[in-house]
Amino acid sequence: MKKILLMAPGPTSIPSQVLLAMAKPVIHHRTEEFKGILKEINEGLQYVFQTKNPVLMFSASGTGAMEAAVVNTLSRGDHALVVKGGKFGERWDELCKAYGVNTLTLDVEWGRAVDPSEIESALKKNADIKAVFTTLCETSTCVRNDIEKIGRIVANHKAVLVVDAISGLCADDLRTDDWSVDIAVSGSQKGIMLPPGLSFASIGPKAQALMKSSNLPKYYLSYEKALKSLAKTDTPFTSAVSLIYGLKESIALLKKEGLENVIKRHARLAKATRAAAGALGLELLSKAPTNVATAMVMHAGIDADVIRKKLSADFGITVAGGQDKLKGKVIRVAHLGYCEEADVITALSAIEMTLNRTGHKCEPGAAVAAAEKVFAE
Amino acid sequence: MKKILLMAPGPTSIPSQVLLAMAKPVIHHRTEEFKGILKEINEGLQYVFQTKNPVLMFSASGTGAMEAAVVNTLSRGDHALVVKGGKFGERWDELCKAYGVNTLTLDVEWGRAVDPSEIESALKKNADIKAVFTTLCETSTCVRNDIEKIGRIVANHKAVLVVDAISGLCADDLRTDDWSVDIAVSGSQKGIMLPPGLSFASIGPKAQALMKSSNLPKYYLSYEKALKSLAKTDTPFTSAVSLIYGLKESIALLKKEGLENVIKRHARLAKATRAAAGALGLELLSKAPTNVATAMVMHAGIDADVIRKKLSADFGITVAGGQDKLKGKVIRVAHLGYCEEADVITALSAIEMTLNRTGHKCEPGAAVAAAEKVFAE
Numbered sequence: 001m002k003k004i005l006l007m008a009p010g011p012t013s014i015p016s017q018v019l020l021a022m023a024k025p026v027i028h029h030r031t032e033e034f035k036g037i038l039k040e041i042n043e044g045l046q047y048v049f050q051t052k053n054p055v056l057m058f059s060a061s062g063t064g065a066m067e068a069a070v071v072n073t074l075s076r077g078d079h080a081l082v083v084k085g086g087k088f089g090e091r092w093d094e095l096c097k098a099y100g101v102n103t104l105t106l107d108v109e110w111g112r113a114v115d116p117s118e119i120e121s122a123l124k125k126n127a128d129i130k131a132v133f134t135t136l137c138e139t140s141t142c143v144r145n146d147i148e149k150i151g152r153i154v155a156n157h158k159a160v161l162v163v164d165a166i167s168g169l170c171a172d173d174l175r176t177d178d179w180s181v182d183i184a185v186s187g188s189q190k191g192i193m194l195p196p197g198l199s200f201a202s203i204g205p206k207a208q209a210l211m212k213s214s215n216l217p218k219y220y221l222s223y224e225k226a227l228k229s230l231a232k233t234d235t236p237f238t239s240a241v242s243l244i245y246g247l248k249e250s251i252a253l254l255k256k257e258g259l260e261n262v263i264k265r266h267a268r269l270a271k272a273t274r275a276a277a278g279a280l281g282l283e284l285l286s287k288a289p290t291n292v293a294t295a296m297v298m299h300a301g302i303d304a305d306v307i308r309k310k311l312s313a314d315f316g317i318t319v320a321g322g323q324d325k326l327k328g329k330v331i332r333v334a335h336l337g338y339c340e341e342a343d344v345i346t347a348l349s350a351i352e353m354t355l356n357r358t359g360h361k362c363e364p365g366a367a368v369a370a371a372e373k374v375f376a377e
Numbered sequence: 378m379k380k381i382l383l384m385a386p387g388p389t390s391i392p393s394q395v396l397l398a399m400a401k402p403v404i405h406h407r408t409e410e411f412k413g414i415l416k417e418i419n420e421g422l423q424y425v426f427q428t429k430n431p432v433l434m435f436s437a438s439g440t441g442a443m444e445a446a447v448v449n450t451l452s453r454g455d456h457a458l459v460v461k462g463g464k465f466g467e468r469w470d471e472l473c474k475a476y477g478v479n480t481l482t483l484d485v486e487w488g489r490a491v492d493p494s495e496i497e498s499a500l501k502k503n504a505d506i507k508a509v510f511t512t513l514c515e516t517s518t519c520v521r522n523d524i525e526k527i528g529r530i531v532a533n534h535k536a537v538l539v540v541d542a543i544s545g546l547c548a549d550d551l552r553t554d555d556w557s558v559d560i561a562v563s564g565s566q567k568g569i570m571l572p573p574g575l576s577f578a579s580i581g582p583k584a585q586a587l588m589k590s591s592n593l594p595k596y597y598l599s600y601e602k603a604l605k606s607l608a609k610t611d612t613p614f615t616s617a618v619s620l621i622y623g624l625k626e627s628i629a630l631l632k633k634e635g636l637e638n639v640i641k642r643h644a645r646l647a648k649a650t651r652a653a654a655g656a657l658g659l660e661l662l663s664k665a666p667t668n669v670a671t672a673m674v675m676h677a678g679i680d681a682d683v684i685r686k687k688l689s690a691d692f693g694i695t696v697a698g699g700q701d702k703l704k705g706k707v708i709r710v711a712h713l714g715y716c717e718e719a720d721v722i723t724a725l726s727a728i729e730m731t732l733n734r735t736g737h738k739c740e741p742g743a744a745v746a747a748a749e750k751v752f753a754e
Contacts, residue, residue, distance in 0.1 A: 004402055011403045011618055022619060023400040025381055026388045026572050028695045059574050061436045061614040064597045098596045189615060195403050197436050197574045197617035217594065219475045220441045237438040238566060240574035241388055242399060243619075318405045 002316035007347045009139045009167050009293040009320055011189040011196050012337035014246070018193060021249040022242045029239040037248055038233050044251030048169065048192070048259065049184055049202040051176040056226040058199045059240040062166040062187030065199035067095055068221035069162045069183045073131055073207060075215040076100040080131045081122050081159070083114045087140035087323050088164055092133035099216050104129065110141045110325065111295075113288035116149040123157045130210065131160050136168030136184075137290040140323045142332060144172050144290035151179035160207050166190060166199070170254065171266040171291040171336055182207040188243065190292075191262070193250040193337045197243050203227070266291035269335035269344050272374035276348045276367035280355065285330050293320070293334035296351075302360050304331050307351075310358065315350040341375050379693035384724045386516045386544050386670040386697055388566040388573050389714035391623070395570060398626040399619045406616040414625055415610050421628030425546065425569070425636060426561055426579040428553040433603040435576045436617040439543035439564030442576035444472055445598035446539045446560050450508055450584060452592040453477040457508045458499050458536070460491045464517035464700050465541055469510035476593050481506065487518045487702065488672075490665035493526040500534045507587065508537050513545030513561075514667040517700045519709060521549050521667035528556035537584050543567060543576075547631065548643040548668040548713055559584040565620065567669075568639070570627040570714045574620050580604070643668035646712035646721050649751035653725045653744035657732065662707050670697070670711035673728075679737050681708050684728075687735065692727040718752050 006013045027034055045055035058065050070092075074080065078101050082093045085108030096103045104126060108114045114134065123129055132154050137144050147163055154161040160182035165174050169184070170191025176184050182204045188194035203211075203223060211223055219225075225236040254262055273294040277284055285295035298304040304321055305328050311317045320332040333351070335344055348367040355362050383390045404411055422432035435441050447469075451457065455478050459470045462485030473480045481503060485491045491511065500506055509531050514521050524540055531538040537559035542551050546561070547568025553561050559581040565571035580588075580600060588600055596602075602613040631639055647668040654661055654673045662672035675681040681698055682705050688694045697709040710728070712721055725744040732739050 004404065006403065006405060008405050010615065011405060014403050014619075019400040019402070019619075023396040025396070026383065026391050026566075027381065028383060028385050028388060029573070031689070031695070059436070059438045060441065060597065061617070063614045064437065064441075067597045095596050099594045187615075189403075189618075195617060195619035196406070196615040197620060217476045219472050220437065220444045220598075237440045238387065238564075238573040240438070240572060240620075241566075242391075242396075242572035243574055243617075312408070318408070 005317045005343060005346060007334050007343065008318045009190065009332060009334040009336055010187070012193060012334065013339065014193055014195060015250070015253060015338050018246045018249045022246040024245050026241045029235070029241055035233045037244060038235070041244060041247055041251060042230065042233065044255065045200055048251065048254060049176050050174060050178070051202045053177065053202055053204045054227060054230050055200055055202045056223060056230060057235065058221065059197065059237065060199050061196055062185065062199045063091065064221060065185040065187070065201050066091060066164060068201060068223065069185055070095045070099055070101065071214070071216040071218040071221060072223040073160060073183070073210045073214050074099070074101050075213065077102065078130050079104065079126060079128045080133060081106065081119065081126070081129045083108060083134035083145065085112065085114060085141060085143060086110055086138040088135050088138055092164065096133070111143065111285045111287055113143050113145045116146055116153055119150055120153045123153070123159060129159045131162055133162045134164070136163050136165040136174055137172055137292040139167040139292065140326070142286040142290050142293050142295040143288050144168070147174060147181060148179045151181055155180035160210055167292045167336065168290065170259070170262050173263050176202050177204070188247065191337050192247070193253065194243060194246050197240055198247065263291065266335065268374065269339060269341065270294060272344055272371035273333055273335055273348070275370040275374050279366040279370035280352065280362050292336050293332045295330045295332045297330050299360050302358060303328050306358060307331055307354055310354045311350055314354065317347055317350050319347070344371055382694045382720060382723060384711050384720065385695045386567065386709060386711040386713055387564070389570060389711065390716065391570055391572060392627070392630060392715050395623045395626045399623040401622050403618045406612070406618055412610045414621060415612070418621060418624055418628060419607065419610070421632065422577055425628065425631060426553050427551060427555070428579045430554065430579055430581045431604060431607050432577055432579045433600060433607060434612065435598065436574065436614065437576050438573055439562065439576045440468065441598060442562040442564070442578050443468060443541060445578060445600065446562055447472045447476055447478065448591070448593040448595040448598060449600040450537060450560070450587045450591050451476070451478050452590065454479065455507045456481065456503060456505045457510060458483065458496065458506045460485060460496070460511035460522065462489060462491060462518060462520060463487055463515040465512050465515055469541065473510070488520065488662045488664055490520050490522045493523055493530055496527055497530045500530070500536060506536045508539055510539045511541070513540050513542040513551055514549055514669045516544040516669065517703070519663040519667050519670050519672040520665050521545070524551060524558060525556045528558055532557040537587050544669045544713065545667065547636070547639050550640050553579050554581070565624065568714050569624070570630065571620060571623050574617055575624065640668065643712065645751065646716060646718065647671060649721055649748035650710055650712055650725070652747040652751050656743040656747035657729065657739050669713050670709045672707045672709045674707050676737050679735060680705050683735060684708055684731055687731045688727055691731065694724055694727050696724070721748055
């Protein structure tokens with residue numbers, strides 16, 4: 001018998017009550033009963049996004065909602081600033097280029113957060129930049145960018161600030177309205193504790209204004225269609241009914257715990273995991289760590305992918321490996337979504353045992369002890 | 378106590394074993410275990426689509442897969458022929474126009490199938506047409522187009538044939554390869570007996586060739602990305618894991634019954650429903666009826682939407698109303714997906730009672746009797 005423990009930065013574990021809610025018989029999506037559910041969800045999403053502005057929902061994975069942010073704000077030949085410090089910053093760049101948007105990229109060393117003042121000087125030098133694309137948590141490097149500072153800077157320019165909060169939402173604080181984030185994008189399979197298949201975008205007034213001049217082609221991902229439907233508590237295309245049943249349940253769970261507590265829980269789990277890495281003599285990749293996941297750099301000569309595979313084969317624990325230039329070098333241990341202290345302890349104990357079995361000798365219990373100390377604070 | 382019976386052309390009822398499969402704990406989408414599921418599903422989709430060509434899967438509703446068919450085959454300024462005989466023909470037209478594709482439309486009277494010879498003469502007159510967009514079942518009018526004949530015609534031209542089989546698949550026969558359908562698009566919440574949230578597209582060699590010259594912008598819906606991932610039994614973006622669990626189960630159910638029997642079942646249910654409409658003195662809207670749903674024209678002075686709402690309020694039965702110019706004039710009773718004789722009998726009995734309660738006097742039991750006669754054949 002092996003229990004399955006998902007400690008990768010998405011998909012994350014789903015609470016049983018959410019799984020069971022999704023097993024309810026499907027009802028038609030254009031009924032008063034379903035409208036009632038949508039109304040509750042729309043308000044719940046505003047709570048989770050910390051915004052008074054509309055939050056749109058797409059039946060698509062997070063990349064769909066990222067694409068929507070590009071095609072609904074910009075026009076062919078427009079200029080955008082893209083923060084590129086990992087895989088998901090690169091995705092913004094690829095998306096812009098696919099639509100003929102010119103990008104100026106801020107290349108940030110993998111593992112570091114972007115320096116907000118670089119955004120400021122790029123905006124000053126390039127008055128024609130219409131949008132700044134960045135990430136809250138750059139999942140590939142486990143870096144959290146300082147969206148508060150970035151927001152303060154971008155608010156003084158004509159450009160909109162678009163934040164990929166796909167993995168970050170609910171784990172790292174994101175005060176969408178207070179921090180002047182014009183579009184925040186997220187997905188269902190992360191902090192929201194749902195299976196993959198839904199994605200979301202909060203749309204502030206500056207973004208809604210820019211929308212009007214955007215001429216990039218769109219249909220399925222059109223904000224205009226989605227906003228019109230939202231005003232009638234509807235969706236433009238058939239809703240993913242069962243995922244939405246689950247979403248109602250997971251929003252209720254987030255509200256019950258309270259968003260502030262949810263974020264504090266993630267911060268505590270992340271701090272414990274970092275302390276544990278230190279106790280194991282493992283360097284952290286991220287110089288600006290997120291609450292989403294912790295990237296531990298393996299010692300030279302130890303293949304991180306072997307560690308990752310053994311964690312799965314021997315202990316049923318899924319962690320993520322490194323992507324691209326980080327392949328084989330790091331494991332990324334997520335503490336995201338439906339995750340508590342016991343899950344972190346289980347994963348850390350398994351990591352200790354796995355390291356000892358693969359040539360990285362460490363003191364049994366050292367990582368767990370370090371985490372326990374943080375939990376005792 | 379009121380049992381819920383979905384008799385609308387999507388979302389349709391879901392078998393309990395499919396609902397429960399979706400409640401299983403989520404596993405990571407990039408594991409050997411999940412690859413095994415994807416492999417089974419990819420083969421199963423080929424079976425259901427009656428094709429040897431790849432069938433791509435998108436985390437998106439059917440419209441997303443329709444949009445993908447446009448953006449992956451055509452270029453800005455290209456010419457396309459669109460069969461417009463209802464809401465979903467119109468959607469092809471809107472999608473093409475959103476991307477700057479010039480459309481020549483064949484306007485077909487709502488309720489009639491397109492005359493394939495009109496497609497032939499349009500193609501002869503307009504040698505620059507690169508794609509023909511039509512529907513297998515035009516859900517808004519309950520019409521089935523003769524894809525076999527259309528396929529034979531389009532095969533002789535350079536244009537690709539793209540068929541919206543979103544509601545039609547599994548209900549109306551669609552011999553994708555034998556009938557030279559280059560792209561067939563479908564969705565999860567219809568004959569495939571899943572909740573909404575997934576869509577599919579089979580891509581034949583002629584479409585794969587055209588793909589190479591297409592310059593319309595795409596990213597999330599890119600066939601190239603999806604085909605590359607499919608070759609590695611992967612998906613380009615995070616898979617909708619729980620819906621895919623369900624899909625594995627529903628494909629197993631379709632295989633167990635046998636696709637031919639599934640289609641025969643739909644044909645029998647449709648025939649019985651049409652016979653019942655006749656017994657109630659109700660005209661059928663469709664002159665070329667599909668197996669998906671039956672559109673019954675209400676008598677003058679009777680508001681079809683009142684009938685529809687009473688069926689829901691009094692009997693827990695969801696049927697669809699008319700869209701656009703058909704609003705208030707028809708009810709569309711679907712017999713689609715997880716639907717058997719007893720469901721049709723239940724719906725017909727409720728329709729009889731509802732008609733009698735709203736001014737359209739009819740013989741109690743007449744519709745049911747007519748259906749029973751068909752079932753006895």
